[in-house]
Amino acid sequence: MHPSATTATPVTATAPDALPQVPHDIAPLLLVPLLALLMLPLVGSLPIWITLTVAGLAMGMMIFIMASGLTLIFGLMGVLNFGHGAFVSVGAFTATLVFLPLRGWLEVDSLLLNLGVLGLAILLAMLVTGILGWAFERVIIQPVYGQHLKQILITTGGMIVAEQLINVIWGAEQIPLPLPASFRGAFLLGDAAIEKYRLIAVIVGLTVFAVMFLVLNRTKIGLLIRAGVENREMVEALGYRIRRLFVLVFAAGSALAGLGGVMWGLYKETLTAAMGGETMVMIFIVIIIGGLGSVGGCFIGSLLMALVVNYAGFLAPKLALVSNILLMITVLLWRPAGLYPVAQH
Amino acid sequence: MVQAQPPMSEPLLTLNAMHTHIGQFHILQGVDMVVPRGGVSALLGRNGAGKTTTLRTIMGLWPASQGSIRFDGKEIGKLTTPAIAQSGIAYVPESMAIFSALTVKENLYLAAREGEMDSVRLEWIFGFFPALKKFWNYPAGNLSGGQKQMVAIARAIVEPRKLLLIDEPTKGLAPAIVHNLIAAFRELKTTDTTILLVEQNFSFVSALADHVAVMDDGRIVHAGAMRDLAEDQKLQQRLLGLSLDSHQ
Amino acid sequence: MLKHLLSDDLPRSRFLTVLLVLILFGLAFAPFITSGARPLNTAATICVYIVLVASYDLLLGYTGIVSFAHTMFFGIGAYGIGLGLASAGPFWWIAFSGLLCALLLTILLALIVGLFALRVRAIFYAMITLAVASSFAVLASQLSDLTGGEDGKTFSVPALLSPSFHLFENEVFGRIIDGKVITYYLVFGVALMLFLFLLRVVNSPFGRVLQAIRENEFRAEALGYQTIYYRIAANCLAALVAALAGALMALWLRYVGPKTMLGFEVMTDILLIVVIGGMGTMYGAVVGAALFMLAQNYLKTLMLQASSALVGVPFLAEALHPDRWMLWLGVMFVVSVYCFPAGIVGKLRST
Numbered sequence: 001m002h003p004s005a006t007t008a009t010p011v012t013a014t015a016p017d018a019l020p021q022v023p024h025d026i027a028p029l030l031l032v033p034l035l036a037l038l039m040l041p042l043v044g045s046l047p048i049w050i051t052l053t054v055a056g057l058a059m060g061m062m063i064f065i066m067a068s069g070l071t072l073i074f075g076l077m078g079v080l081n082f083g084h085g086a087f088v089s090v091g092a093f094t095a096t097l098v099f100l101p102l103r104g105w106l107e108v109d110s111l112l113l114n115l116g117v118l119g120l121a122i123l124l125a126m127l128v129t130g131i132l133g134w135a136f137e138r139v140i141i142q143p144v145y146g147q148h149l150k151q152i153l154i155t156t157g158g159m160i161v162a163e164q165l166i167n168v169i170w171g172a173e174q175i176p177l178p179l180p181a182s183f184r185g186a187f188l189l190g191d192a193a194i195e196k197y198r199l200i201a202v203i204v205g206l207t208v209f210a211v212m213f214l215v216l217n218r219t220k221i222g223l224l225i226r227a228g229v230e231n232r233e234m235v236e237a238l239g240y241r242i243r244r245l246f247v248l249v250f251a252a253g254s255a256l257a258g259l260g261g262v263m264w265g266l267y268k269e270t271l272t273a274a275m276g277g278e279t280m281v282m283i284f285i286v287i288i289i290g291g292l293g294s295v296g297g298c299f300i301g302s303l304l305m306a307l308v309v310n311y312a313g314f315l316a317p318k319l320a321l322v323s324n325i326l327l328m329i330t331v332l333l334w335r336p337a338g339l340y341p342v343a344q345h
Numbered sequence: 346m347v348q349a350q351p352p353m354s355e356p357l358l359t360l361n362a363m364h365t366h367i368g369q370f371h372i373l374q375g376v377d378m379v380v381p382r383g384g385v386s387a388l389l390g391r392n393g394a395g396k397t398t399t400l401r402t403i404m405g406l407w408p409a410s411q412g413s414i415r416f417d418g419k420e421i422g423k424l425t426t427p428a429i430a431q432s433g434i435a436y437v438p439e440s441m442a443i444f445s446a447l448t449v450k451e452n453l454y455l456a457a458r459e460g461e462m463d464s465v466r467l468e469w470i471f472g473f474f475p476a477l478k479k480f481w482n483y484p485a486g487n488l489s490g491g492q493k494q495m496v497a498i499a500r501a502i503v504e505p506r507k508l509l510l511i512d513e514p515t516k517g518l519a520p521a522i523v524h525n526l527i528a529a530f531r532e533l534k535t536t537d538t539t540i541l542l543v544e545q546n547f548s549f550v551s552a553l554a555d556h557v558a559v560m561d562d563g564r565i566v567h568a569g570a571m572r573d574l575a576e577d578q579k580l581q582q583r584l585l586g587l588s589l590d591s592h593q
Numbered sequence: 594m595l596k597h598l599l600s601d602d603l604p605r606s607r608f609l610t611v612l613l614v615l616i617l618f619g620l621a622f623a624p625f626i627t628s629g630a631r632p633l634n635t636a637a638t639i640c641v642y643i644v645l646v647a648s649y650d651l652l653l654g655y656t657g658i659v660s661f662a663h664t665m666f667f668g669i670g671a672y673g674i675g676l677g678l679a680s681a682g683p684f685w686w687i688a689f690s691g692l693l694c695a696l697l698l699t700i701l702l703a704l705i706v707g708l709f710a711l712r713v714r715a716i717f718y719a720m721i722t723l724a725v726a727s728s729f730a731v732l733a734s735q736l737s738d739l740t741g742g743e744d745g746k747t748f749s750v751p752a753l754l755s756p757s758f759h760l761f762e763n764e765v766f767g768r769i770i771d772g773k774v775i776t777y778y779l780v781f782g783v784a785l786m787l788f789l790f791l792l793r794v795v796n797s798p799f800g801r802v803l804q805a806i807r808e809n810e811f812r813a814e815a816l817g818y819q820t821i822y823y824r825i826a827a828n829c830l831a832a833l834v835a836a837l838a839g840a841l842m843a844l845w846l847r848y849v850g851p852k853t854m855l856g857f858e859v860m861t862d863i864l865l866i867v868v869i870g871g872m873g874t875m876y877g878a879v880v881g882a883a884l885f886m887l888a889q890n891y892l893k894t895l896m897l898q899a900s901s902a903l904v905g906v907p908f909l910a911e912a913l914h915p916d917r918w919m920l921w922l923g924v925m926f927v928v929s930v931y932c933f934p935a936g937i938v939g940k941l942r943s944t
Contacts, residue, residue: 078716080716080719080720082719140927143931144930144931148716149653149657149659150930150934151716152659152716152719153659153864153868153926153930154927154930154931156861156864157923157926157927157930158927160861160865160919160920160922160923160926161920161923161924161927164917164919164920164923165920167911167916167917167920168908168911168912168914168917168920169911171911172916220454220455223447223451223454223455224455226444226446226447227444227446227447227455230444230445230446231442231444233406233426233442234436234438234442234444235455236406236425236426236427236430237404237406237426237430237435237436237438237442238430238455238456238458238500239427239430239431239458240427240455240458241425241427242427277857280723281723281724281727281728284720284721284723284724285724288717288720288721288724292717318735318736321728321731321732321735322728322731322732324724324728325724325725325728328721328724329709332709368809
């Protein structure tokens with residue numbers, strides 16, 4: 001047979017100028033409103049439903065803040081940081097460096113002053129955890145790059161050491177962290193009580209999500225991160241040093257964990273060194289639900305999980321204990337790689 | 346002091362006794378290859394001969410365990426992938442590796458490393474890939490296979506490069522689109538860019554290539570002018586016959 | 594004979610051999626070379642942890658799977674025997690049927706989690722097991738009607754094993770042979786057998802396939818091994834042995850509780866011991882568990898002295914507080930992963 005007779009088999013029969021379909025995968029987006037609506041008749045009372053839903057959204061936003069960095073870090077480099085929770089604890093404890101000396105200002109019932117102090121605490125916490133994250137990546141992660149087993153062990157070890165160091169620095173007793181005066185209490189929406197701090201948590205969470213969304217979609221660094229999540233080799237083949245990008249994402253992800261830690265600490269109103277480790281379980285569940293590496297999936301997953309926990313806590317308290325796992329299993333049975341699977345991993 | 350310029354006669358790319366191991370597999374077993382400046386050089390051979398590994402090794406995506414890679418008068422064998430890319434090599438992998446979550450525009454934008462894209466050059470690209478202009482703001486993942494290939498090639502040439510490494514661009518494409526690609530490559534040949542093309546599609550290669558090398562079992566077994574190989578059916582049969590039959 | 598018992602997997606280091614022999618004799622004669630309850634308790638805990646850690650080594654060191662659910666299986670074994678005895682009285686058949694239920698639950702859970710998560714990569718398995726195990730622990734501590742909640746449950750063991758039982762009238766080598774000593778020898782004997790069994794497993798053809806999978810899954814698959822089945826089998830086997838270790842622990846303590854049996858601290862202890870002792874060596878579990886438990890019980894005293902000597906020195910006094918001993922173990926752990934991936938045993942064998 002003459003070689004020139006070989007032509008590739010036509011696989012793509014699309015006419016060259018047909019407009020491509022844009023299949024938006026919206027099913028996961030509908031899950032949160034659908035779940036909320038479905039629960040309304042089950043809960044049976046609109047005010048209680050509103051309270052539960054706001055509580056769930058607030059908790060979900062805080063979990064999202066803590067988890068978003070981890071999912072990006074994993075998406076970009078396949079590094080799973082089991083010590084991510086340490087940054088949550090460190091963030092919360094660092095915030096006490098601002099909260100405790102300025103305790104007087106927190107007791108003043110002035111929203112502006114309270115928000116100022118909170119902002120300062122967040123800034124410091126993010127700065128410290130960001131720098132620590134940068135150092136952690138350099139010292140702890142880089143030597144075991146690409147070796148998953150060692151990564152898990154090393155980062156777990158890092159977590160143990162970090163928890164102990166927090167105990168050494170701040171003492172082993174748990175630290176009470178009362179809410180600033182103007183964040184306390186609830187206001188009424190009709191008959192529904194909405195706690196003020198939960199509203200603040202929702203606002204902060206939405207802000208973080210919006211900023212991340214803008215950075216990832218509108219800036220060159222964001223585009224590079226998204227491209228790298230999909231195919232890091234090709235990003236390198238275009239001439240970008242992905243390691244640099246990764247250190248940046250790692251530091252930013254750690255800073256977000258720190259921010260989440262401050263918010264979570266205020267929510268719990270007490271700090272323990274183990275708080276970060278305890279949140280890791282929730283963080284892992286939401287990033288698995290969302291699809292490892294997907295920020296959007298992580299957002300939906302966080303809200304979904306927190307809402308389920310809150311509704312279940314009201315409807316069937318015993319079930320609430322395992323609702324996380326049941327939710328994860330259900331989602332994975334529907335989509336084995338999570339809500340929004342990311343190609344590379 | 347006068348910088349020593351490489352003599353113009355020196356080839357653009359010279360592989361010298363290049364070995365590559367992937368895990369415990371010895372894939373490339375001493376590749377010697379020369380890619381002259383200008384025109385299209387084709388790298389042929391059956392599946393598993395080591396063609397893709399050769400491109401990946403040049404690009405630094407697999408480390409060469411031995412041997413040297415000289416590009417444009419410099420040794421690049423020990424450089425990292427980004428540094429190799431910055432020295433003027435672009436890569437279009439067989440999988441195309443377009444960023445499907447990004448729009449066509451964003452795919453090309455990332456390839457233009459220094460700031461904005463050159464609009465004159467873009468219009469030139471749209472000239473032979475009109476579909477790109479049409480789908481400029483669409484997510485690249487939603488395009489057809491041929492259109493994706495256009496994005497991948499456009500991404501490689503949106504900035505002028507000295508060398509393009511292109512891995513099986515016609516794979517899985519309809520004949521009409523292959524013709525479109527041939528026209529585009531002819532246009533590219535009029536620029537200073539040198540192309541190293543890995544292919545299985547002999548008619549595509551013979552329509553474009555000036556030089557040819559044939560690989561088997563991790564070594565170069567033939568190198569010469571494309572015209573000679575195209576005219577010598579016996580040689581084709583001997584070098585490629587097996588591969589093309591098995592490719593059917 | 595000895596070679597056969599050890600499945601041809603000898604210590605291969607003179608110092609290690611001496612260490613192992615010392616540990617073996619120490620454990621075998623613990624009731625007679627020590628006095629009082631505390632040393633015997635330490636010895637029994639060492640026996641249980643050797644089995645627990647060795648079974649984890651089968652997963653981590655030999656198969657390359659990181660699981661955070663090992664304590665869950667340990668806890669299931671403990672709760673199975675404990676809840677049975679607590680609710681139905683101190684009879685042998687209750688103990689055995691409780692254990693049987695626990696083993697069935699173990700194999701079921703190990704199968705489900707394995708089928709669910711082992712198909713994907715190691716990292717996924719680690720996350721899922723962490724989530725499942727922590728939910729299980731929460732469940733055990735909240736279902737207080739069944740499990741006794743946070744406080745756990747104490748129970749009586751069959752008469753032969755209870756402290757009030759005396760085998761002889763008189764002391765033997767200075768120790769009254771009471772039920773506690775008999776329980777100790779039960780724990781010691783079963784632990785020894787389980788350890789030898791695990792040693793046999795990792796040196797069997799099955800164990801070699803596991804190691805081949807760990808080294809290069811792709812190649813093992815190319816050689817025709819269904820890697821997923823081997824991993825699930827290893828997972829189930831390790832879980833079963835962990836459950837048996839849990840049963841021994843419950844029998845020894847005559848108590849089950851979420852902190853002792855299911856806590857995340859137990860999991861970190863296992864990880865620390867297996868890494869510091871030496872992954873993929875089996876003997877690492879013996880050396881690691883012995884050193885760890887001795888350190889936990891006796892190093893703290895030392896640290897207390899150091900800490901009180903340094904009162905006033907800002908950071909060090911705090912860092913050397915006995916409660917902070919995990920800090921130093923954690924540091925040791927991280928250093929071992931970097932510098933001595935084969936742990937103490939690997940270090941001994943290489944010198």
